[in-house]
Amino acid sequence: MNAKNVTEHIINWLKDYAENAGVKGFVIGVSGGIDSALTSTLCAETGLKTLCVEMPIHQAESQVNRASEHINQLKSRYPNVSSVQVDLSSTFENFKTVTPPVAPSASLDLSLANTRARLRMTTLYYLAGLHGLLVAGTGNKIEDFGVGFYTKYGDGGVDLSPIADLLKSEVYKLAAFVDVPKSIQGAAPTDGLFGDSRTDEDQIGASYDELEWAMEMKDSGKEIKDFSGRELEVFKIYTRLNRNNQHKMNPIPVCKIPKNLK
Template sequence: MTNSNSFNAEKINQHIVKWLLDYATNAKVKGFVVGISGGIDSALTSTLCAQTGLPTLCVEMPIHQAESHVNRANEHINQLKSRFSNVTNERADLTPVFETFKHQVTSSENEAVLNLSLANVRARLRMTTLYYFAGIHGLLVTGTGNKIEDFGVGFFTKYGDGGVDLSPIADLMKSEVRLLAKYLHVPESILKAKPTDGLFGDDRSDEDQIGANYEELEWAMLESEKGKTEDDFSGRQATVFSIYTRLNTINQHKMIPIPVCIIPKILKQI
């Protein structure tokens, strides 16, 4: 976990905002669109985008969403609009779209597999919606994934919340996200909320799904980078390291470029 005394929030804040502004300027786009979930990652990302001074569109996209998530999302959007005149918002209720989709495809008797597949559908419907708004307004779809999610355990949906144009906080650990979010005055209700992907229509947390919290996963990621193995630990540490290693392995397909079958030149010769 990052030590707050060694974390230069002011400089990191300035660095990310400049990076966002430079990227948008070079890409010749008007600004950014961010999906707002009521969680800390999207709250931080949208605040950083707002600081650029460029148009920042916050989009709430409920699908049978838990009321607590909706309330936190609205609290953040209202706070951000009061602080930055360049922030606007849209609400796209995707519940009817999701229900229509479910009735147009075959189901599965394996409830766990079905629920996970439908959870990923939610994320992909939201990605499609963000790109719709990006297209009509000339904006960049801005990713909200952090380092442990995107490059540690792969805790995101491929072509869902992983389908973005740029990722401003993907080099920040979850603990660093919290420090920067606190520095930028993200609402207290969001800072204190348990992390959740909000893909199941209830209040289950990321820890409930993964089996370890982000502080533990950060530790495991750092130990893995040192070349440690599960045999180096015992008890809870061994359990957490095993969880991290398993997820990092099975989710590599999300973290590496799409495999391309390269055809030998000699086979293409006429």
């Protein structure tokens, strides 16, 4: 991949989209992870208004520190970048007090994790509406179109997706090219939605390098019978998640009413 050419292409695409939409720039949720760091840098490179938003919800200190380091670096490099922190911890806790009580379970943990992402999406659209901005998504190709590793109407609720055609390995290459802080480049990917130290690999059961391999194998027509050992395990993980999360990747199904019934 030619990092320079790809970077310039995305920046021009972002500028054209914003100008055609008649908006002033972009708002991005910055988590301290590689995807949001790359996306916010690419948006900053357009010269258009770029609002970086930190939205901690009982966030690990390391994640907060990386996000702050990245935002401070961006603001020192680009005069069009501004930032705001919206601590949603109390909002999240209040949400739990006004919903019906349920017994602790894995489904409760997952529902609350998705609730964190949806509170953040609501915050980004609030700020976007106030300032005439577009919400820039931070999902990469593996997450968005491979295994569906994101929250529907959470971090999946965006106006445009500048890095969604980049594999995770390509995200790292572009991040290094645009000088994303080394602390972020070296951090283990995590969605930070559970309030603990679990990584994306812990949740998925496979690394992004393994998932990229599985995506390539599936796209080339390979089947489960073609693999054994760890390769079989990874291919099964990828195939299962890709199948189960199609509802995130496809348009909302619409019940079409036959004309003779109207």
